[in-house]
Amino acid sequence: MNVRYRVELSQVERTELKTLLGGGKHASRKLKRAQILLAADAGASDEEIARSVGVGGSTVYRTKRRFVEGNLERALSEEPRPGAERKLSGKEEALLVATACAGPPKGRARWTLKLLAGAMVKLTEHKSLSRETVRRRLAENGLKPWRKDMWCIPLVDGEYVARMEDVLDLYAEAPDPEHPVVCFDESPVQLIGEARQPIPAEPGRLERYDYEYRRNGTVNLFVLLD
Known part of the structure; x- marks a missing residue:
């Protein structure tokens, strides 16, 4: 190879x-x-x-x-990227999101913008990072780490960051016919049937479904992208 x-x-x-x-x-x-x-x-x-x-x-x-x-x-x-220059690169933004989704520092109940900015300075080559930059990048990803109704990555360690960067590096590469990139994903899907027939919609009333349903097993759904 x-x-x-x-x-x-x-x-x-x-x-x-x-x-x-x-x-x-x-x-x-x-x-x-x-x-x-x-x-x-x-x-x-x-x-x-x-x-x-x-x-x-x-x-x-x-x-x-x-x-x-x-x-x-x-x-x-890093590979150069076209367009307006952003304070954080794509991989650094991914690292920010992963960090915000991980547990806060010891002794802290949750992440703050100031804590995240400080963490990113330690994890990257930036000498400083404003809270506004952190806030904007998190907002673009729909994240509010000071709130609790989220399901996120439990731990961001060195191995996780290395593997994340490996994947992001791969996605950023130009197409290489000798080394094609194949994206593959699968997800189990539950097959559900209606216990009672839904009531069709009428003017002024939405279609209504009963809360009961029948379980008809599961199926694996495979998705391949060219």
Whole structure:
């Protein structure tokens, strides 16, 4: 897999990557890309790299491709996106939503905009983030973390964030005929029948259904998108 994307780093590039991993504040995904490039340069296979770094094979493939087709900076950076620049990238917005849906910090009953802004500064490379930016992004996703009538992700840990970024990276990639992306989803659907015939609608009155129903088993509904 990915034989044509062979990573050969110069000594300057190796030193830069080792310095990056040696200290300082950097996003976890950037550090993982640096680890991928160093391991690939050392001759490790894609499977070995994915296992040791803790990412998917597609992330290894994309990182190596960006380096070979571009340069070190491109391999370490996010893919550019068209349109007006937003304070938070798509992946950062997804991380914000996941964080807001997780449990609040210890000693806090719920998330506030200030707490979320502070959490995002710790999780990303932003030096500061306004509460208004957080509020707008949450509003776009219909989230009000200070309210309780929601069903959300119970825990956002390092493994969850890494897998989330892997999926978002994949969706952001341009189509590659040699590596097609197949979206597949399934959901069990309950088959329900009416115990009594509904009463048809009439002028001034809605159609009415009885509250009782019959269970007719379940069926698996498979959806495939091309």
